[in-house]
Each structure stands twice: as C-alpha cells, then as structure tokens.
Amino acid sequence: MNDMTPVQTTLKDWETDQEVRWCPGCGDYAILKAVQRTLPQLNADPAKTVFVSGIGCSSRFPYYVESYGFHTIHGRAPAFVTGIKLANPELDVWMVTGDGDGMSIGGNHTMHILRRNIDVQILLFNNEIYGLTKGQYSPTSRQGTKSPSAPGGSIDRPAQPCAFALGSGARFVARGFDVSKNLPDVLKAAHAHRGAAFVEIFQNCIVYNKDVFNDFAAPKGAEDQQLWLEDGQPMLFAKGTKGLARDVENMTLKVVDVVDGDWEGAGVMVHDVKNRTLAHMLVELPFGPFPMALGVIYDDPRPAYDAVVAEEMSKARTAKAGNLGALLSKGQTWTVDGTAQDPI
Amino acid sequence: MASDKTTAPEAVVVRFAGDSGDGMQLTGGQFTLSTALAGNDLATFPDFPAEIRAPQGTLFGVSAFQINFGSTAIETAGDAPDVLVAMNPAALKVNLAALKPGGLIIADTGEFTKRNLDKAKYDANPLEGDGLAKWDVLAFDISELTLEAVKPFGLGKKEALRCKNMWTLGLALWMFDRPREPIHDWLKQKFAKAPELADANIAALDAGHAYGETAEISGPLKQVHVDPVASEPGLYRTITGAESISLGLVAGAQLAELPMFFGGYPITPASAILHHLARLKEFDVQTFQAEDEIAAICSAIGASYAGQLGVTSSSGPGIALKGEAMGLAIMTELPLVIVNSQRGGPSTGLPTKTEQSDLYQAIYGRNGDAPMPVIAARSPADAFECAIEACRIAVEYMTPVMLLTDGYIANAAEPWKVPNPADYRPFPAKFLTEKNAKNAEGEDELLPFARDEKGARPWIKPGTPGLMHRIGGIEKAQGTGHIDYSPDNHQAMTDARKSKVDGVANSIPDQDVCLGNESGKLVLVGWGSTYGPIHQAVRRARKRGLDVSHVHVRNVWPLPKNLGDLLKGFDKVLVPEMNAGQFKTVLRDQYLVDAQPLTKTSGQPFAIAEIEDAICDALGEPRPSQIGGEVDVNETQLPSPEAANP
Numbered sequence: 006m007n008d009m010t011p012v013q014t015t016l017k018d019w020e021t022d023q024e025v026r027w028c029p030g031c032g033d034y035a036i037l038k039a040v041q042r043t044l045p046q047l048n049a050d051p052a053k054t055v056f057v058s059g060i061g062c063s064s065r066f067p068y069y070v071e072s073y074g075f076h077t078i079h080g081r082a083p084a085f086v087t088g089i090k091l092a093n094p095e096l097d098v099w100m101v102t103g104d105g106d107g108m109s110i111g112g113n114h115t116m117h118i119l120r121r122n123i124d125v126q127i128l129l130f131n132n133e134i135y136g137l138t139k140g141q142y143s144p145t146s147r148q149g150t151k152s153p154s155a156p157g158g159s160i161d162r163p164a165q166p167c168a169f170a171l172g173s174g175a176r177f178v179a180r181g182f183d184v185s186k187n188l189p190d191v192l193k194a195a196h197a198h199r200g201a202a203f204v205e206i207f208q209n210c211i212v213y214n215k216d217v218f219n220d221f222a223a224p225k226g227a228e229d230q231q232l233w234l235e236d237g238q239p240m241l242f243a244k245g246t247k248g249l250a251r252d253v254e255n256m257t258l259k260v261v262d263v264v265d266g267d268w269e270g271a272g273v274m275v276h277d278v279k280n281r282t283l284a285h286m287l288v289e290l291p292f293g294p295f296p297m298a299l300g301v302i303y304d305d306p307r308p309a310y311d312a313v314v315a316e317e318m319s320k321a322r323t324a325k326a327g328n329l330g331a332l333l334s335k336g337q338t339w340t341v342d343g344t345a346q347d348p349i
Numbered sequence: 350m351a352s353d354k355t356t357a358p359e360a361v362v363v364r365f366a367g368d369s370g371d372g373m374q375l376t377g378g379q380f381t382l383s384t385a386l387a388g389n390d391l392a393t394f395p396d397f398p399a400e401i402r403a404p405q406g407t408l409f410g411v412s413a414f415q416i417n418f419g420s421t422a423i424e425t426a427g428d429a430p431d432v433l434v435a436m437n438p439a440a441l442k443v444n445l446a447a448l449k450p451g452g453l454i455i456a457d458t459g460e461f462t463k464r465n466l467d468k469a470k471y472d473a474n475p476l477e478g479d480g481l482a483k484w485d486v487l488a489f490d491i492s493e494l495t496l497e498a499v500k501p502f503g504l505g506k507k508e509a510l511r512c513k514n515m516w517t518l519g520l521a522l523w524m525f526d527r528p529r530e531p532i533h534d535w536l537k538q539k540f541a542k543a544p545e546l547a548d549a550n551i552a553a554l555d556a557g558h559a560y561g562e563t564a565e566i567s568g569p570l571k572q573v574h575v576d577p578v579a580s581e582p583g584l585y586r587t588i589t590g591a592e593s594i595s596l597g598l599v600a601g602a603q604l605a606e607l608p609m610f611f612g613g614y615p616i617t618p619a620s621a622i623l624h625h626l627a628r629l630k631e632f633d634v635q636t637f638q639a640e641d642e643i644a645a646i647c648s649a650i651g652a653s654y655a656g657q658l659g660v661t662s663s664s665g666p667g668i669a670l671k672g673e674a675m676g677l678a679i680m681t682e683l684p685l686v687i688v689n690s691q692r693g694g695p696s697t698g699l700p701t702k703t704e705q706s707d708l709y710q711a712i713y714g715r716n717g718d719a720p721m722p723v724i725a726a727r728s729p730a731d732a733f734e735c736a737i738e739a740c741r742i743a744v745e746y747m748t749p750v751m752l753l754t755d756g757y758i759a760n761a762a763e764p765w766k767v768p769n770p771a772d773y774r775p776f777p778a779k780f781l782t783e784k785n786a787k788n789a790e791g792e793d794e795l796l797p798f799a800r801d802e803k804g805a806r807p808w809i810k811p812g813t814p815g816l817m818h819r820i821g822g823i824e825k826a827q828g829t830g831h832i833d834y835s836p837d838n839h840q841a842m843t844d845a846r847k848s849k850v851d852g853v854a855n856s857i858p859d860q861d862v863c864l865g866n867e868s869g870k871l872v873l874v875g876w877g878s879t880y881g882p883i884h885q886a887v888r889r890a891r892k893r894g895l896d897v898s899h900v901h902v903r904n905v906w907p908l909p910k911n912l913g914d915l916l917k918g919f920d921k922v923l924v925p926e927m928n929a930g931q932f933k934t935v936l937r938d939q940y941l942v943d944a945q946p947l948t949k950t951s952g953q954p955f956a957i958a959e960i961e962d963a964i965c966d967a968l969g970e971p972r973p974s975q976i977g978g979e980v981d982v983n984e985t986q987l988p989s990p991e992a993a994n995p
Contacts, residue, residue, distance in 0.1 A: 021819070023831060052814040057651075060822075068819050068832065073811035075654055076821025077647065078677050084612075084644035088651025088659065089811070091635060092610055096655065096811055117640040318630055327632035329603055333596055334767045337531060338586045339386055 011048035016041045018051065021071045032183030032208035033062060036130065037069055039188040040099075046189070047196055055098045057086050059106035062137050063130035063208070066101040080111025083118035086125050090311040094124070097196075104131045104145040108164050112144075119173040122200040124309040126192070129166055129203070130183075132210035133217055140213035147217075167288035167302065170203040171281070178284060178303040182207035182222045187233060187300065194301045200309045221297040234287070234300040236278040239268045242296045248273030249295075258286050260295060278304040360419030361575055362427030363521065366444045367436030369403050369412040372514035377414025378762070379518055379535060383527040384418045385587045385764050388577025391418035392881060394426030394954065395760045399617070399700045406460075406468040411443045418525075420576035424728075424881035426761065428956040432524075434517055436460060436491075438469035445481075453485045455520070457513070459492025491516055491557075498556035502549040512553035519557025526574045529558060581766060588765040590729040590758035591621035594662075594688060597736025598622075599632050600770060601686075602658045604737065605744045606777040608633040610652030611660045612645040614667060617700045618756045619690040622662045642667035646674040646687065653683045654820075656780060656810035658740060662688035664756075665707045666697065672715050675749055679719045679846065681820045682798070682806045684743035684750075684778075686736075691755040693952045702952030703757035705877050706928035711751045712906045712935065718843050720850035722746070723906040725753040727880035730765045732758060735903065741776045742853055747805040753905070755927075757878045757954055781807040781816060786828075796828040803856075804849030851907050860909035864888060865898025868918030871967050874944070876902045876932055879925055879955055886960035893973075897964050905932065913940040923947055923967050925960050 019041040027033045044054070054072035058064035060079035067074030073096075077085045086100050100118075107115045107129045118125070134152070135141040142152040142159040145166065149158035167178050177198040181191040183206060195202035207218045216223070221230035229243040240249040245263060250272040252259040261271045277283060284303035290296075365380070367373045374395055384391050394415040403410030417427030429449035435441035437460040448454065461474050475481060476488045495516040499509045515536070522529055533551055540547035561572070588596075602609035611634065613623035627636040635657075639645035642663055649659030663671065668689050678685045691707045693699030711723045722742050726732035732754055739752040784793035785807060797818045798806050809816050818830060826833035827841055864887050865872070875883040880901050887899040900915065902908065916922050916936065922944040924933040930946035937944050947963045949955055958973070965972045 023819075051817050053812050055811045067821070072817050074817075074819035074821075075651075075681075076819065076823065077650075078673050078822055081643055081647045081674065084639065084647030085651035085654070087637070087639075087644070088610060088612065088648035088653075089655045091637060091648070092608070092652035092655035092657040093810075093812060113640055114644055117644065314635065318633075318635060321630035322633065325631050327599075327629065329600060329632070329770045332599065332629070332632070333770070334584055334586060336586055337382060337386065338584050338767065339388065340584050341388070341580045341582050 012050040014045045014049070014051065016045060019044050019071050021069055023068050025069050026065065027062060028212050030211045031062070032132065032210070033066070033130065035183040036128070036188070036206055036208060037066065040128075040192065041070065043189040043192045043196075047193065049097060053095065053097055055089060055096050056101060057082050057089065057098060058101040059103075059111055060137070061103040061106045061135075062210075063101055063103040064106060080106050080109070081114055082106070083111065083114035083123075083127075087118060087121070087123050090123050090125065091314055094311045094315045098125045100125050100127045102127065102129050104129065104133060104143045104166065105135050108166055108169065109144045112169075115169070116173040119170055119175040119201050119203060121310040122174070122176060122307055124200055124311050126195045126202045127204065129205050130208040131166055131205050132208045132214055133163070134210050134214035136210050136213055146214075150214075152213075165288060166205045167203070168285070170205075171285055171288060171303065175203045175303070176200050176305055176307050177202040177301075178288065179204045179301045180207070180297075180299045181205075182218060182299070183209055184222070184224065185299070191300060194304065198304055198306060199312070200306050220292070230292075230296045232296040232298050234276045234298060234302060236276055236301065236304070238276055239273045240276050241268060241273060247296075250274060258290065258295070278302070281305065358419070358573065358575060359421050360417060360423060360427070361432070361525070361573065362415065362417045362430045362449075363432040363434070364413055364415040364430040364444060364447070365434045365517070365521075366411055366413040366440035367434075367514070368405055368440070369398055369400065369410045370405060371412070371436045372511070373397075373412045373414050373436070376514040376518045377416060379532050380521055380527070381416055381587060381762050382535070383522060383529075383531055384416065384525070385585070386531055387527050387575075388580075389418040389420060389575055390423040390578040390580065390764060391416055391762075392423045392426045393417075393762045394757065396953075397701055406437055406439055406465045408439045408443055408469060411440050413440070413444060418575060420578050422578070423763075424884050425957060426881075426954065428958055434521070436513065436517070438465050438471050438475070441475060442469045442471065448484060450483050451485070453487060454481060455517075456486065456488040457491035458488045459490040461488075494556065494560065495553050498553050499549040502545050502552065504545070504549055508546075509549070512550050515550045515553040516557035519554040519559075520561050521557075522554075523558045523561030524572055526572060529554060580764070584767045585764050586767055587762045588729050588733075589621070589760060589762045590726065590732045590754050591618075591690075591760070592625055593729050593732040593765065594726070594736045594752070594754060594759075595622050595625035595629075597733040598626070598660055598686065598740065599629060599634060600733070600773065601737040601740025602633070603770070604773055604775045605658055605740055606775070607656075607658040607744070608635065609660060610649055610657045611636045611662070612639050612648035612652070613637070613662050614639050614642045614645045616642070616664050616667045618692060618759045619662045619664045619667070619688065621759060622688060622690070642670040643674060646671040646685075650674060650678050650681075650683055650685055653678070653685050654681075654811070656808070658684065658686070658744065658778075660686045660688070662690070664690050664692045664700075665710065668707060668710060669714070675721065676715045676717060676719050677822045678749040679715070679721060680822050680825075682747045682846075684747055684808070686739045686743050687749060687751045688736075689751055689753050690759045691753060693756075693950070699952045701756065703755045703878065703954060704927045704950060704952065705753075705755060705879070706931065706950065707753065708876075708905065708926075708928065708931040708935070711753055718847065720847050721906070722748060722750045722850055722853045722904070723753060724750065724903055725877040725905050726758055727877060727901055727903065729758055729761055729763050731880075731903075733765075733768070737773060738903075742856070744778045745776055745805065745856070746803060746849060746853055747808060748850060753877060755878050778808060780813070781809045782813060784815065797830040798825055798828050800845065800849075804845060804852055854904070854907040854910050857904045857909055859911045860900060860902060860915055862898050862915070863901050865891060866896075867898075867915070869898055870896040870919065871921045871923060871964065872898045872900055872916065872919040873960070873964070874900045874902065874916065874922060874924050874932070874936065875926065876905050877926075879927060882955040882957045882960050883925055885957045886964060889957065889961050889973075890964045895964060895968055895970060897968065902932075905935070908939060913942070916940055916942050916944075921945065921967055923963060925949075925955060925963065927955070
C-alpha cells in the first residue's frame, strides 16, 4: 500500500460499465464485490490504483474495477507489477492471478516478486482447476482429480501456494475464501502491509471443480473447520471448543479440546503473526485432521524493493545531475583540429 | 609488412593471440587506445572463446584480438594480419592460416614446451625447421625476459608471468611508434590498490619497449610509423558498440524527456549494455536485473505503461523468450526499445561469435500479425545514432522497436567523434492529461485508442485523475479499447496497427547510395555490421573500373520508401549477409527483385576479399587473384573519388 490522500468513494465508484463475463454463480463475483466494498474503506483513489493480472478467469478482474488496469500475459503479471512500481512507487498496485497463472506458468515470477518484496497486494484465486481452458487439472488440484487431460485422475501432488510463498521469502501471507464475510478484513490487512502481501483466496469454480472447498467453506455448516487467525489471540475453532497447541515431542501442532473456554488450561497457543516457524506449520497443516488456517497467517514487514530503489535513485540524482555532454566525452579523448592531426 | 621506418604504410593489421588467460583482450584494448591517441583510424575484432577460463594451452582456449589501423579511413578489422603475436603453440596454430604471406610472427619460445606443443597437437616445434618459411619469424623467450624485468618486485612466478602481455604490448608500442604514457596511467589506475603490481606491469611494458629499441636483432623487427589519419576536426574517443548503444539510449531518453527503465537478464554478448547503464542512475536511468528474459521485457513494458521509457536487451535465445511480451506491447501500443545483440546459430549456438541471423525473428518472429519497426546499426559509432532513432520511433509512434546489433559491433572498438547533444532534435513524449473526445451526448469521453495523424494512440499514465481505463492483450475496440472480438473490429485494428508501422517510413530519410552510382550493373545491399567489408570491397572493385555500388540499409523494417525503385535501377542485386540469406528474401518479397545471396555463417565477419570475389563473379570479371595477385593492403584503404562524390 501507499500513503495516499484519502478519497471518498462508494462501492459504485469502483464498478465499470463493462458487462461481467464470468459464469453465473462463479466465486469470482463474490471476490469482486469484496474488493469493491473494501476499496472505499481504504480511502483508495481510483486514479492512483492499478489492477494488474495475467491470464485466466481470475485475470479478467481488472476489466471490472474502475481504476487503471492492465491485463497482461500468462503468468507474467509479477514482472509487469515490478516495472510499474519501479517506475512509479506512488501507485497502489493490486495483482490478480490464479493457481495456473501464478503457480504454474508464472511460478518463477511469483517466487521473485515475493523474494524481492515489491510493494503490492497479490490475490491468488485458487480454484484448483484450469477454468478458462475448460477444466484441466492445475498445479493445486488434489491427486486423483478427473479432468479432460487426466481422465483417470491426476497423479501429480499439489503445490501449496502459501507454503510456496513463505518458502520464497514472503513477509505477508494470508488466506480467505470467496464468500467469506471476513475477506474484506484480510484484504485490508494485506493493503496495510508495506511490501508484497500474498493472499490465497479459495474460489469455487462451479463449472469444472464445483464445491471442492465445501468441507470448510460451505455456506452453512462447515464453519467448525475454519480456524480464523488473529494476532495475539488464541488459535481456537469450532466455536471455541477446540484449539491448536504445541506438540513439543514432534515439534509440530496438535488439536486439543477446550473445556468451558479454558484455552490456557488446554495449552492453546496464542497466534503471533511475526512467528515465521509457526507460519510454516500453519500453512502445512493437513486438512481433515486439522482445520483450515485462515486470515493473516504471517505479517512481518521488511523494506520493500521499490522503496529502496526509489531512495537510491533520488540520492543519485540529488548528488549530481547527469551531464550528457560530459558522459559522452568520458575517458581518454583526443582532439583533431582543422589542419594538423597531431594527437594530444 | 614494411621493412623500413621511412616507407610508411597506410594501414597495418596486427593480431594478438594467446591463451584465454594471457590477457590478450586487455593487450589489444590498450594497444587500441594508444593507437587512437596516436591519431590513426582503426577497427578491431576481438575473438574469444565462450569458456571463461578454458583449459590452458588448448586450441579451443585461444583468445585473439585483431586491430587494423591506418592513416586513411578504416572500416574493417582487416582480412589478413601483417603481424601475428603468438603467445603459445595453440595460438600460432589457430591463427597461422590467416597471416598474410610475408607477414611477421612474434612467438614466445618460453611457451613452446613439449607439453604445450602436445596440447596444440604439434608433432614437432614449428619454430624449428622450415614450416614457417612463408613468413618472417621472430622467436625469443618472452616469458624469461618478463621474469627478468619484474624480478625487483618480488612477485611469485605465476604472478610475474602474468606481466607477459604487458611486455608484448611494450614491444608492439615500440614497433608502431606509440606512446607508453597512456598505458602507464592506465596501469597505475587499474592497480591503485596494489602498487607493486602496477610497478611490475610498467616495468614489463618498458622492458618490452626497450627490447625493441636496443636489442641487436638483425632481421624482421623494424620500427614502423603509421601517419595519423586526416579526420574531421573535433573531439574524439574510442567506443565499443555496447558503450555506444548505452549512451545512445541515455541520449534518446533525454531527447524524449523521459526517465529510462532498463530491464535485462545476463546473456552474452548483450550484458555489457546492462553493465554500462547500471552506473548511470544520475541520468535517471534505472536498471533492473530480472529473474529471466521474460520478466526483463515485461518489467520494461510495465515501466512504459507507468510513463517511463522501457528498454530491454538480449541476444537471440533471450529475444525468442521475449516474443509473447513483444506482442503485448504491439497490442497495447506502448513504447519500448528492444536491443538484440545477435550472436551465432540457433539455440545456444555460438555465444561469443557474430552472425546476422535474427533478422527474420526481428521482422516476423511473433504470433499474429504483429508489425514492429526494426533498425540495424552498421558500426560501433553508428549504434549511437540508431539507439536514438529507436527511442524516437518508439515514443512518436507508441510502438516497440527492435534495434539490431551483433557480437562484432558490441565488442569492437573504433574512434568516435564525440557528438554534441544539442545537435539532436528533441522528441518530447506527450502524456494525455484530460479526456480526448466527446460522446454522442456531447459529454467528455476518454478514447485510449483514438489515433493521431501518425496512427499513434495517446500515452496515458496511471495516476492521471479522471482517465482510468483498462488495457490488455485481448483485441480491443477501436477508440474505447474495450474488449471486442467482433470480426470487423479485428480487421480494422489489424489494419490500423499495420498502417501505423508502415507509416514509420514517412519519418525516415530516403535510402542513399553510400558508394557508387544511383543505377548501374550491380548493387551490393547490406545491413548491419557487414558495412565495413562491403564498403571496402566495392571501393576496391570501383578502383579497378567495375560498375558496382553499395547501398546499406539502416531501417530494415519498414524499409525506406524509395528502396524498391532504387534497386530496380540496377541489373543485379547482391546481398552479402552473415546468415543463410534472410534480407535477400525480404527484398525479394517486398520488391519482386532478383536479389541474390552472398552468405557466410562461420561466426567470423566477412573478409573484404570474399566480397570482392563475389562482385567479380557477379559481373563476369576475373577475380583479383586471377589477374595478378592480391591488391596491396595500402590500396585497400584509399578513399575513392566516388566516396567523396557519390
């Protein structure tokens, strides 16, 4: 995010005149609304906001947000974002990508934008499938996913976007899902973070991978499988009846029962967004035995690359303004006059 | 080679050859500098292996540096050396074939050991026996003489032997009557932190010089003086193509009144441009070493979108990776300069050798109808002008532009008359600040894809209040830029993109004939770094009365508007190029002329004689070798009356 002059807007101000072309019922609609609802709350200025995307269903996003938008090429959005932020660090940039775009063809760029720590909010819509190309399994598809390209079920083991992000050096990692009422809060936290903020958003592809997240994201009844993390608060879920505690023997986490709200007695850990080791454990928790860790998992800022570069550039310019004539005649020179050609 | 100081030759070709660890490129570079300071015109050809430290003494580890210098205009690094400095048996073996009959070999006997002879696959020492009878041989123990010279400085044997190249340079400076002071200064600066190394190198240099001066050698070693060239008055320096492109880009960005963003990824031989620009922050030049070639171009497009002049640079394999992103820059109509320092072959090919085989890739190498202007530099000095021109076209026409150079231009050095920045016409970039149209209701409206008289769309920086809009690679509606796949619209947009790039031809000069007449029996059409050998070959042929002209094309796409008519004025069109005949095909396609190829893909530049022979063949004339031997080297550099008055 950036320091911006607060601008008063409403949700309507962030809608374009373009017809939204996602399938009816797609999770993308809910994410779009969550973003459009959040931006006014951030006092964001549409003229200074840029949405950059790659290719895929999610990457149509910029066309529907009334700000500056750049729909680029498959997997490369992080590189465009990098150029934009280095050219103008004042812009508030959001990057929208998907599991295919960001984890497969663009995995390399995702790694490097996180490692460099460019100041941007990265929203990775994870629907565990290739939607726009009609349903092939993706790098996040679970093993055995049946698709036109894997009629007998996929064999590859899925990548875990948040684990990948942490491994790449991300300083902010969060999770949400499309229809969650908490999504705007996650987006706000991402926006407040200076540097690359990585948000994985589980998104329901109702055509090619319907309801794969229902075990924790179903509209009703799955709430008990959601662990919403909050800094400084105990890691409780299932209406406070369960929590995560240290499994010291195995150097990992374990689920414990919490009786009568006595989480301390049950040994439940308090979440610390600056604890990188804890973050690694939370993103790796196998779903089923454990709940799905959601919200801000990790948030421990470091200087953003673009800010450091901008400072260096400004120092260089202040120290001495470049004189082109002097640059051209740098090094050892000699003069030829009209008559004699004696070297000097 | 001249046998007496009084008979001054007009041009001399010297080749320094040694092991890749012997410092031959440094020796050549410093000899170049002292030659430039002595006022000679010159051209160089560094030829080194792809391996950083190839195994010592091997044939493939030989590194060479050739310089052609003289008192008249020099346009090539020269065909056959007059002098070959061979620091070991491998260097002798690899370079001997090129040496002119009667030329001089200077060899370091200290390196002609059994072991090194074996590595060079010599059964017997070539310095003994009469295998080198065609040449003059001056063989002495340079290694031992160097060790002796640097003894007072207490260096280890290995370090002491590293000074051999300076000893050799000292001898060469004596031979050609060059001042030692610039090299002394350079050594002091280079070894400022290790004065004992500076002193040792200076001692070696002086010892080599003194050896020439005082040694009682009867035989071939004579001092030669080459007169300074008659140049246009002004301030001069030497420049390589990589430097000149970097400076041209800086100048171009300043003329466009834009900060420059350079996204690059290391690749031979393009990296030198990244290195030069990385030191120029105070010129509002930001360099970014990306994670790969694709990110390099994409970041540059991102910077252009945000209002800077985006530039990226690479060589063939990297350019291939950038192809999709070029398409996006064409589709979104954003300015961008792409520098391609061409090297040899497909795939990894010949990384350190030169070729012009990326022309098809530059003009045609993208999916869809994706027209893009292409400019080719002919020499290190010309690359400066070309870089500025690439920036101008990119900014004025809102388009990516490819600037073609090659490994030869990038590494070669030549004297350069330092230009005055004030002599160039500025082309300040204009950014849209308010809505540019009215809708049916008479309200202000933004049309990001409205076009000006040149067919260019407005450049709109994010951050500009009220002008929010979306762009992308999907086909866009004319004017509004909204997504639009409709058939008529795609037809219209394809036409508009083509017509915009075709229109660049309206802003470039008519094609000139750089040597010879406007019509006649034969024209040689070249582009890029073949300029020197073509020009000299045409000059020689014209001197012998042959009707041949030289046309050298800078704007290879779109082509100058008069080029077709110009070529039709000649009975025959011959296209020498360092590829399998690419520009020949472009010319045939564009003008239905019977352009004939003269191709070379050995990784080495054309020799003048090769082109001269082809001219004779095309005109049905006997080759020079058939009518009385070679043209004297002194004849090759004489300015013809046609040059001054085409």
